[in-house]
Amino acid sequence: MTYLVTGAAGFIGAALAKRLLDEGNRVVTIDNLSTGIKGNIPAGCEFIFGNTYDPDILKQLDAYKFDAIFHIAGQSGGVTCWDDPLYDMNSNITSTLLLLDYAKRSGCKTFVYASSMSVYGDENPCPVREGDALEPKTFYAVGKIASEYYMRIYSQQYGIKCTALRFNNVYGPGQNMENLRQGMVSIYMAYAIKDRHIPVLGAKNRYRDFVYIDDTVEACVLASRGKEPALYNVYTTATNRKTTCEQLIEIIRKNLPFDFTVTYEGNTLGDQFGIFCSYEKIYNALGWEPKVSLEQGIKIMADWALKAVKPGEQ
Ligand SMILES: NC(=O)c1ccc[n+]([C@@H]2O[C@H](COP(=O)([O-])OP(=O)(O)OC[C@H]3O[C@@H](n4cnc5c(N)ncnc54)[C@H](O)[C@@H]3O)[C@@H](O)[C@H]2O)c1
Secondary structure (H helix, E strand, O other): OEEEEEOOOOHHHHHHHHHHHHOOOEEEEEEOOOOOOHHHOOOOOEEEEOOOOOHHHHHHHHHOOOOEEEEOOOOOOOOHHHOOHHHHHHHHHHHHHHHHHHHHHHOOOEEEEEEEHHHHOOOOOOOEOOOOOOOOOOHHHHHHHHHHHHHHHHHHHHOOEEEEEEEOEEEOOOOOOOOOOOOHHHHHHHHHHHHOEEEEEOOOOOEEOEEEHHHHHHHHHHHHHOOOOOOEEEEEEOOOOOEEHHHHHHHHHHOOOOOOEEEEEOOOOOOOOEOOEOOHHHHHHHOOOOOOOHHHHHHHHHHHHHHHOOOOOO
C-alpha cells in the first residue's frame, strides 16, 4: 500500500509513518519543518519539503496514487495559535480542504485526520463524548472543527471515507523536548531534566486525559482500515481517566532519578481547565482501547528523555 502521512517530521506523524513503513508499505510525507525536525522522518519515507496549504507543493503529489491519506501535519498548539492566526488557519483548515480536493481528484477514498479534544472546550460534563457540544476556545480548535466539517462534506458529496480522530493529550518518546510551548508531558519533563524546576503556567488542579503515542498510532491505523457503514466518522482517543497537572508531575517525579521544584503561576490564553473523555465510541466501532497506562508510558518516556535531553541545555 502507498500512504501519504503529512507531518512525518513531527511527533505523531513520525511514529505513524514508521509503523506503516515497518509493515512494508510505501510512505510519502509533506512537512514544512516548522515544529518538526528533519531527522525525525523515518528512513525510507519519501519527503516533500513545503507547506500543506501550498497548491504548488501539492502538485508534486500527482506523481503518486495513495491508498489512504493521513493528514497529521498542522499548527499543533493551542498556545501558539495566537502568534499568527492566519498561518494557523492555513495550516489547519486550507491544508485540509486542499488535501481533500486532491483525494477527490486522485481517487483516494480514505482520509484520516488529526483533530483534537480542544473542539469540546470546557462546557461539557466529563467524560466528554463525541455528540457533546463543540465549544472552541482557541483559533486552533476552530481550525479542527472546520476541517471536520470539510471532511463531512467530502464524504457526503464525493464518497470519500473520512475519519476525524479527536486526540486527547498524546505523549511518549519522540515528543519534541525543545518545544516548550506544546505538549504538557514533554514541557514538564523537559523543564524537570534541564532546569530541575517546572514553572507550570496554570493551576495544579487543571486536568487532562493522556494517551500514549503507540495507542494513538494504532487508532490512526484502525481508522484507515475501519469497515463502518457510515462514510464520515468522528472518534475521540481517550482513556476515560482524569489526571490533574499535580498528579502528572508526581508520576514524572517518581520516574526521574533526581528531585525538582514546581511553581504554579499565570495561565495561557484559551487554555481548557479540565477534560477527560469516553472512548466507548471508538471501542465499539473499531475495537480500539488504550493499552499503555499513564504510569507505564511515563516510565518509558522518562527513560528515553533522560538520554535524549541534556541537563542545563535550556
Ligand atoms: N500531540 C498532541 O497531544 C495532539 C493532540 C491533539 C491533536 N494533535 C494534532 O496532531 C497533529 C500532530 O501533532 P504533533 O504532536 O505530532 O505535533 P508536531 O508539531 O510534532 O507535528 C506537526 C508537524 O506538522 C508540520 N507542519 C506544521 N504545519 C505545517 C504546514 N503548514 N505544512 C507542512 N507541515 C506542517 C510540523 O513541522 C511538524 O513536523 C497536529 O495536527 C496536532 O494538532 C496533537
